[in-house]
Amino acid sequence: MKVLVINSGSSSIKYVLFEMQDSKVLTKGIVERIGEASAEVTHSVFLKGEEVKEKYEREVANHVEGLEFVVHLLTDSKKGIIHDKGEIVAVGHRVVHGGEHYNHAVVVNDEVKARIEELIPLAPLHNPANLQGIEVAEKIFPEAIQVAVFDTAFHQTMPAASYRYPLPNELYEKEKIRAYGMHGTSHEYVSKQALHLIDKPVDDSAIITIHLGNGCSMAAIKGGKCVDTSMGLSPLAGLMMGTRTGDIDPSIPFYLGSKLNMSFAEIDQMLNKESGLKGIAGSNDMRDVLDKRSAGDKEAMLAIDMYVQRIKKYIGAYIAEMGGLDAIVFTAGIGENSDEVRRLVCEDMAFLGIDLDEKKNRERKAVNRSIHAVNSKVQVWVVPTNEELEIASQSRALLGQVTQKSVH
Numbered sequence: 001m002k003v004l005v006i007n008s009g010s011s012s013i014k015y016v017l018f019e020m021q022d023s024k025v026l027t028k029g030i031v032e033r034i035g036e037a038s039a040e041v042t043h044s045v046f047l048k049g050e051e052v053k054e055k056y057e058r059e060v061a062n063h064v065e066g067l068e069f070v071v072h073l074l075t076d077s078k079k080g081i082i083h084d085k086g087e088i089v090a091v092g093h094r095v096v097h098g099g100e101h102y103n104h105a106v107v108v109n110d111e112v113k114a115r116i117e118e119l120i121p122l123a124p125l126h127n128p129a130n131l132q133g134i135e136v137a138e139k140i141f142p143e144a145i146q147v148a149v150f151d152t153a154f155h156q157t158m159p160a161a162s163y164r165y166p167l168p169n170e171l172y173e174k175e176k177i178r179a180y181g182m183h184g185t186s187h188e189y190v191s192k193q194a195l196h197l198i199d200k201p202v203d204d205s206a207i208i209t210i211h212l213g214n215g216c217s218m219a220a221i222k223g224g225k226c227v228d229t230s231m232g233l234s235p236l237a238g239l240m241m242g243t244r245t246g247d248i249d250p251s252i253p254f255y256l257g258s259k260l261n262m263s264f265a266e267i268d269q270m271l272n273k274e275s276g277l278k279g280i281a282g283s284n285d286m287r288d289v290l291d292k293r294s295a296g297d298k299e300a301m302l303a304i305d306m307y308v309q310r311i312k313k314y315i316g317a318y319i320a321e322m323g324g325l326d327a328i329v330f331t332a333g334i335g336e337n338s339d340e341v342r343r344l345v346c347e348d349m350a351f352l353g354i355d356l357d358e359k360k361n362r363e364r365k366a367v368n369r370s371i372h373a374v375n376s377k378v379q380v381w382v383v384p385t386n387e388e389l390e391i392a393s394q395s396r397a398l399l400g401q402v403t404q405k406s407v408h
């Protein structure tokens with residue numbers, strides 16, 4: 001059974017084709033610079049575990065042409081992975097914002113599309129492109145079910161005390177201004193993996209997931225359900241990130257406007273694109289910042305201190321909110337690969353029962369692995385995230401429901 005996962009951006013389409021029997025990736029790739037003079041297509045096939053990458057440069061006028069070319073690559077008689085696009089039974093779409101309507105994945109129908117459109121003001125860069133991806137896939141894969149998997153859905157279990165802002169009520173009631181959280185599919189995937197690993201009844205568990213990529217976020221997960229998360233109405237809130245500020249005094253934008261005469265657009269650009277690691281250390285790439293820090297660069301040292309301090313602050317807050325902690329889970333580019341960041345985050349936390357095994361922490365393996373000391377009260381895990389597989393699994397689960405309904 002084959003499921004295609006699509007992440008549609010404004011000028012790109014990322015795709016992964018899974019064989020669901022063994023959760024294996026058959027092909028994956030990306031069509032970039034759609035609509036420009038020449039688009040770039042990177043297509044990988046996995047042959048006996050080896051990734052074979054091919055690149056194509058060609059004109060791709062729009063998303064329909066982009067996805068048609070992907071189908072051509074998938075069904076190519078010589079190198080293709082499938083004979084016919086009809087073999088794809090479900091297409092799972094990453095949709096950034098599901099607002100308060102969706103706390104789980106849904107099969108797309110007209111109502112779902114209307115809701116995704118309604119939510120565009122909350123995700124102006126993403127929801128339009130995600131919707132476009134769905135509409136194009138409906139045309140190209142008419143026999144497959146289309147499934148929307150929302151990045152906000154996992155966080156919908158948060159209690160009001162976590163998701164409400166202390167603003168006048170009508171801003172929530174009329175404008176739906178509240179915290180939604182992002183990276184939900186990643187937090188859901190790694191927390192489910194961790195809950196299998198920690199050997200504790202789910203209902204009785206308290207874990208913190210730490211997603212550290214270009215964007216960074218954390219979630220407090222009690223009894224398997226998200227009770228708090230660091231991103232808010234937008235992905236700008238919470239931890240310090242590659243180029244985003246994370247939490248800052250909300251009066252700073254007023255100051256920038258009145259004192260420096262900056263426009264909303266300029267402030268938006270500065271807080272989202274020129275801040276975070278980049279603003280302090282001059283690079284948004286954690287590897288560069290760590291290298292500069294090792295070379296004694298003062299700004300890089302400060303950037304890492306600030307980055308780690310914020311993660312620690314959220315760990316403390318979440319332990320207090322959940323009334324305890326069983327496990328911490330690190331994931332995404334930095335969380336999976338930087339033993340130094342993990343070490344610094346867990347440093348001096350033995351009094352909370354968090355004790356790393358330095359040797360295990362330094363091992364480099366792209367698999368789920370524990371890195372805590374034998375006597376650590378709190379378990380610490382590295383779990384490689386796999387948002388695409390989570391989207392594919394949730395899509396397949398819905399296929400089951402649709403099939404059952406049509407049978408009974």
Ligand code: ADP
Pocket residue numbers: 212213214215242284285286287288290332333334337338
């Ligand atoms: P995205 O949010 O774009 O999916 P990723 O999850 O791929 O991002 O994470 C990107 C970040 O991971 C970058 O800051 C990069 O420097 C960092 N990273 C990747 N490998 C390493 C490594 N070995 N050590 C430290 N940081 C790393």
